[in-house]
Amino acid sequence: MLTVTAASLAGGQGKTTSCFFLARALASRGYRVLMVDADPQSSLTLYLGHEVEPNQPTLLEVLKKQVAVEDGIYESSYKNLWLIPSDDALEAIQDYLSSIAMGELALRRRLKEVSDLFDVCIVDSPPQRSQICLTSVVAADELLIPAEASSKGLHSLVRTLQLVDELKAVEAFSGSILGILPFRDRWFGRTQAKRSSVSIQDMREVGQGIRVFHSINESERYKQAIDR
Ligand SMILES: Nc1ncnc2c1ncn2[C@@H]1O[C@H](COP(=O)(O)OP(=O)(O)OP(=O)(O)O)[C@@H](O)[C@H]1O
Ligand SMILES: [Mg+2]
Known part of the structure; x- marks a missing residue:
């Protein structure tokens, strides 16, 4: 099982949207896909129309x-x-993860137990640099960094790359x-908005050789569809 985590250290950067469509694209091509909603905001759970019943794990x-x-x-x-x-209720995991040894490995270890059941696992992480964000990043074989084509997005990218460097430095x-x-x-x-073209160019420079994917265009129709 290949685990892909979408991480970006600011709100509204496209983590949940890219997780949702990446997972659906892979599933429609026949891959068995496990999605993990690691954000207490639970947007991914909502997008999938899943209702958490009381007492359900x-x-x-x-x-x-x-x-x-399982x-x-x-x-x-x-x-x-x-x-x-x-x-x-997932918010409560923060204290738990900081109280146990190697809390950042918690998700990686648990996912290993079901790695024979799925081809791909896609993890949606929260925007804050929290314990749950760390365990989501550490779980990744591949990290996808969505970043809004704006200065806020550029800042989010820089902060996310810093986090990755810090985690690499301690071999996490x-x-x-x-x-x-x-x-x-x-x-x-x-015509591309100046703000978009400048920030995407800056992302290439900041990323220093990291692949920059084809962007997702801003879409009023999509926004309205999501609101509905
Ligand atoms: N192509 C698009 N055009 C315009 N808006 C979009 C598009 N795709 C997604 N959005 C909207 O952008 C917002 C942010 O997207 P998303 O929820 O994926 O970001 P996020 O990084 O997961 O946010 P958070 O950090 O709050 O979890 C959402 O309201 C979503 O509906
Ligand atoms: Mg989200």
């Missing part, structure tokens, strides 16, 4: 080892796509960076 119980990992995995309404959901992160995904690239007809 979520990522919280999986990370705390209160249940077998017991926290649910079928989604999409073929080949499964989910370990979360809800806002052994994966690689899959690439930077510019998000909400704004165009007016055939």
Whole structure:
């Protein structure tokens, strides 16, 4: 099983959106995909239309080892796509992860137990540099960094790359960076907004050789669809 984590240390950078569509694209091509919602905001769980019932195990119980990992995995309404959901109770994991030794390895270790059941695991992480963010990044074989095509996005990218460097320095992160995904690239007809082109160019410079993927364009229709 290959684990891909989407991480970016600011809100609204496209982590959940890219996880959702990457997972659906892979699942529709026949890969068995496990999604992990590692954000207490639980947007991914919501996007998948999954309702967490009281007393049903979520990522919280999986990370705390209160249940077998399989017991926290649910079928989604999409073929080949499964989910370990979360809800806002996941916030409680922060204290737990900082109280145990090697808390940052918690997710990686638990996912190993189901690695024969799936081809790909996609982890959606929270925007804050928290324990749950660290364990999500450390779980990754490949890290995807979505970043809004703006100065905020550039800043988020810089902070995320710093985090990766820090984790590499203590040998906690052994994966690689899959690439930077510019998000909400704004165009007016055939003209790209200056803000977008400048920040994507800056991302190339900051990334120093890291692949910069084709950007996701800003779309009013998509925003309206999500709101609905
Ligand atoms: N192509 C698009 N055009 C415009 N808006 C978009 C597009 N794709 C996603 N969005 C919107 O951008 C917002 C941020 O996206 P998303 O939730 O994926 O970011 P995030 O990094 O997961 O945010 P958070 O850090 O809060 O978890 C969402 O409201 C989403 O609906
Ligand atoms: Mg999100």
